[in-house]
Amino acid sequence: MNVPLASTAPGVAISPAAKDHFVQFYEQDAVLVGEVARYLRKALESGAAAIAIATPQHASDVETAWEADGFDCSPCRERGQLVVLDAARTLEQFTVGGQPDPAKFDEVVGALVRDKLGRFGELAAFGEMVALLWASGRQGAAIQLEELWNGLATKHRFALYCAYPMQSCASAEFSEAFRRVCQAHSHVIPAEGFHAAANDPDQLKVIAQLQQRAASLEREVRTRQELQHKLAQRERELSDFVDNAAVGLHRVGRDGTILWANRTELEMLGYAASEYIGRNIAEFHADDDLIARILATLSRGESLHDQPSTMLCKDGSVRHVLINSNALMEDGKFVSTRCFTRDVSDRWLAQDALRERGAVLHLAMQGARMGYWIADLSSGDFRLSHELEALFGLSGTPDWSLDAFLCLIHPDDRAAFQAELNAAIEARRRLACDFRVRPEGGDWRWFEVRGEAVYGAVGEALRFYGICMDVTARKREQQLLAHLAAVVESADDAIVSKTLDGVITSWNTGARRLFGFSAGEIVGRPITVLIPEDMQGEEATIIAKIRSGERIDHFVTTRVAKDGTRKRVSISVSPVRDASGRIVGASKIAREIAT
Numbered sequence: 001m002n003v004p005l006a007s008t009a010p011g012v013a014i015s016p017a018a019k020d021h022f023v024q025f026y027e028q029d030a031v032l033v034g035e036v037a038r039y040l041r042k043a044l045e046s047g048a049a050a051i052a053i054a055t056p057q058h059a060s061d062v063e064t065a066w067e068a069d070g071f072d073c074s075p076c077r078e079r080g081q082l083v084v085l086d087a088a089r090t091l092e093q094f095t096v097g098g099q100p101d102p103a104k105f106d107e108v109v110g111a112l113v114r115d116k117l118g119r120f121g122e123l124a125a126f127g128e129m130v131a132l133l134w135a136s137g138r139q140g141a142a143i144q145l146e147e148l149w150n151g152l153a154t155k156h157r158f159a160l161y162c163a164y165p166m167q168s169c170a171s172a173e174f175s176e177a178f179r180r181v182c183q184a185h186s187h188v189i190p191a192e193g194f195h196a197a198a199n200d201p202d203q204l205k206v207i208a209q210l211q212q213r214a215a216s217l218e219r220e221v222r223t224r225q226e227l228q229h230k231l232a233q234r235e236r237e238l239s240d241f242v243d244n245a246a247v248g249l250h251r252v253g254r255d256g257t258i259l260w261a262n263r264t265e266l267e268m269l270g271y272a273a274s275e276y277i278g279r280n281i282a283e284f285h286a287d288d289d290l291i292a293r294i295l296a297t298l299s300r301g302e303s304l305h306d307q308p309s310t311m312l313c314k315d316g317s318v319r320h321v322l323i324n325s326n327a328l329m330e331d332g333k334f335v336s337t338r339c340f341t342r343d344v345s346d347r348w349l350a351q352d353a354l355r356e357r358g359a360v361l362h363l364a365m366q367g368a369r370m371g372y373w374i375a376d377l378s379s380g381d382f383r384l385s386h387e388l389e390a391l392f393g394l395s396g397t398p399d400w401s402l403d404a405f406l407c408l409i410h411p412d413d414r415a416a417f418q419a420e421l422n423a424a425i426e427a428r429r430r431l432a433c434d435f436r437v438r439p440e441g442g443d444w445r446w447f448e449v450r451g452e453a454v455y456g457a458v459g460e461a462l463r464f465y466g467i468c469m470d471v472t473a474r475k476r477e478q479q480l481l482a483h484l485a486a487v488v489e490s491a492d493d494a495i496v497s498k499t500l501d502g503v504i505t506s507w508n509t510g511a512r513r514l515f516g517f518s519a520g521e522i523v524g525r526p527i528t529v530l531i532p533e534d535m536q537g538e539e540a541t542i543i544a545k546i547r548s549g550e551r552i553d554h555f556v557t558t559r560v561a562k563d564g565t566r567k568r569v570s571i572s573v574s575p576v577r578d579a580s581g582r583i584v585g586a587s588k589i590a591r592e593i594a595t
Contacts, residue, residue, distance in 0.1 A: 021146075021153055022187035023162040025169065032163050033058060035189075036126050037065040039161055043124035044076050049116035051125040053085045053109075058128065081120060083112065087128045098138060100145045110152055123158035130181075135168045137558055137566050139177040146184040171534060230540050248321075248341035254334050256280045256295060268343050270314035286310040286318060298327040299334040311341070320348035375402060375464040377425070377453070388468055391447070393439025410436035410444060417449070425453050425461045434471065445472045494569075494590040497576060500547060502527045502539055505585065514569075514592055516562030527588075530559045532566065546575050546586045556593065568593050 026032040040050045040062065052059060066073055076082035094104035116123050127149070133142040149160055162185065169178050182188050242249055248265030252258055258277050266276055269284065276284070285291040290309055297304060303326040311319045325339040371388020375381070382400040389395065392408060406414050413435035424431035431451040436444040451466025488495050494511035498504050504527055507519040515522075515530060522529065528539055538557060545552055552573040559567045569590045576585040 019153060019157045019159070020187065021150060021160045021162070021185050022189065023164065023181065023185040024189035025164050025166045027166050029058070029061070033061040033065055036161065036163070037062045037069075040082075040124060040126060041066065041069075041071055043122070043159075044073070044082060046122070047120065048122035048124055049081050049083075049120040050076070051083045051085070051112060051116060051123065053087050053090050053125070053127040053129055055087055055128055055132075059084050059086075080116075083116070087132055091129045091132060095141075099141050100148055102148060102151075105145075105148045106152070109148075113152060113156055113158060117156055117158065123156075124161070125158060126161045126163075128163060130162055131164045131168070134164060136568070139174060143177060143180050143184065146181060150184060173534065227537060230537070234540075248343065250281075250337075250339050250341065252281050252295070252337040252339065254299065254336065256282055256291075259336060265341055268313075268319060268341070269311060275314070284312050286312055294323065294325070295337075298325060298337050301327055301329055301334070318345075319343055320345045370467050370469045372465065372467045373405070373451075375466070377461050377464055391439075391468065391470055392437050393442060408437050410438070412436075421451075421464070424451070425464065428453070428455070431464075431466060445470060446475045447471065494588075496527070496588045496590070497585055498527050498588065499585045500543060500583070502543060511590070514561070514567065514590060515559070521562075530561075532558055532560050542573055543586070546573060547583060549575055549583060551575070559590065 024032065024035060026035075036052070036054075036058070040052060043050045052062065054062070063073065073082055077084075090108065094101055094108045096104070113123060113125070130142040130145050133139075133145060146162070149162075153160065164181070243262050245262060245264060248262065248268050250258055250261040250265050258279055258281055261273070261276055266273060269276070281295075282288055282291045287310060294304060294307065294309070304323055307323040307325075309321050309323055311321055313319060320343075322342045322344050323339060324342070325337050327337055328335045371385045371391050373385065373388055374383045380402050382402045382405045384392070384394070384400060384405075406418060409417055417433055417435045420433040421431055423429075429452075431449060434446055434448050436446055438444045447468045448471045449466055449468050451464055453461045453464045456462050489508050491508060491510050492513075494514040495506075495508045496504060496511050497506040504523050504525055507517070507522050511522075512518055517529075528536055531539055535558060542552060542555075552571070554570050554572055556568070556570050559569050559571075561567055570593050571588055571590045573586050573588045575583045576587050578584050
């Protein structure tokens with residue numbers, strides 16, 4: 001970087017022998033480098049010592065500027081007149097818990113100042129450590145360090161030049177801290193966008209604060225524009241999602257009027273939007289009583305799940321559908337429905353055909369490693385399919401009685417199975433329970449049983465058809481999942497899961513230690529609770545990447561704990577998929593890192 005020494009900022013004429021502490025806010029590195037090169041060179045040429053505690057890049061650029069101007073600093077280095085230190089490494093030597101320690105500051109910086117003053121009589125210093133603290137979000141620590149420098153200046157006579165990039169100060173939340181920084185200095189050099197006609201210190205401080213406010217407003221405007229763009233994009237995506245979803249969607253008002261319907265629902269029934277929207281939903285349902293009950297249920301704030309219904313198409317045909325719906329309620333009053341209409345006509349017809357062929361065929365075709373059983377409820381006869389006999393480890397077994405079948409079941413499961421069987425028959429519902437059976441010479445294995453009864457003309461239970469499926473592996477997986485859950489809970493890192501809407505669904509002990517919230521306080525709340533206000537836009541970016549199936553590895557950012565403490569963390573975020581591979585949420589691992 002070839003930097004000319006001609007000044008492009010207002011500057012403040014500071015003598016190395018002066019007891020002064022001034023600050024420059026800059027927009028371009030080239031401007032800062034030129035001012036610092038001139039300042040330090042002037043001190044060295046006058047015989048004074050010079051200390052530069054700068055970033056490696058700025059230190060290198062200053063020396064490049066000297067070389068371009070024909071100034072050789074090597075002799076000054078060799079006799080100890082010039083000392084150049086890495087700002088970050090020097091800062092680490094006297095900070096404790098992220099804050100400057102006065103005693104350590106005096107040991108590191110104070111001792112260096114005293115040594116150079118003792119050897120050369122005069123000293124000019126340049127420091128960027130305060131800028132590093134500010135940029136890392138520790139504005140209070142930066143002001144504390146400025147005060148430590150001022151305290152050192154009360155004991156020793158030297159000139160100190162500080163610098164902050166205006167970009168890092170451009171936030172309304174930093175206004176008070178920025179004012180305190182200005183007050184901590186005897187002179188303020190505004191950013192290069194302003195050229196002062198005079199060097200009145202108070203006037204320059206006011207100008208610098210006005211520049212900071214202007215920069216923060218510009219940044220806020222840009223941020224809002226970006227957020228508005230993202231919001232508009234998300235609204236377009238959401239509109240496209242619902243309008244073109246593969247399932248029928250519609251909204252119905254409290255009086256039954258259809259307020260809106262998507263393309264899939266209109267195509268399913270064969271109507272144009274003008275023929276469907278604005279009419280009463282009852283006109284399109286075959287069962288008037290059923291739609292009346294549906295609307296009454298929703299008006300009470302209750303939800304519907306897989307409610308069967310039959311809808312009328314424009315061509316006179318019917319569609320068998322399943323309805324999932326709930327209501328939009330405002331001030332306890334029913335406003336409209338949110339309804340998903342799934343066409344199951346093909347399945348309905350297939351099920352109807354299967355019923356005609358018999359319940360045995362329906363149950364036996366459920367899949368491999370399944371077997372069926374049939375119980376004659378009047379005679380007590382019990383018959384097992386060959387597949388089920390094999391699963392139970394039986395061979396060549398004649399027909400069983402119900403009592404003999406019960407003897408195969410683990411003693412601890414026997415009574416529960418018989419009670420569930422009787423309840424299913426009496427309540428005319430499906431049987432669903434688990435029990436254990438031990439094949440001869442083997443270990444106990446878990447089976448899931450499903451079944452239903454067939455009833456006679458007067459409602460009496462005639463037979464019971466059931467299927468059994470070996471679920472031993474699933475039980476073991478559940479145990480493994482429980483073990484994995486315990487591992488997650490005991491992990492040192494914060495492990496958090498959330499929905500695609502950003503709602504927290506799980507929270508481990510590591511997360512409680514890092515952020516201070518208990519699971520009971522945070523689960524169900526938005527993840528943005530942990531994100532600083534000026535970084536809220538990160539969440540939308542993260543969710544967008546997760547929705548597209550991307551992982552985010554070791555993303556370094558800042559999060560806020562329950563007590564308001566800002567935490568510098570490294571986070572990794574992965575998509576969470578359901579059994580079908582669909583992304584349903586995100587899993588986040590956060591680890592606090594040293595700042």
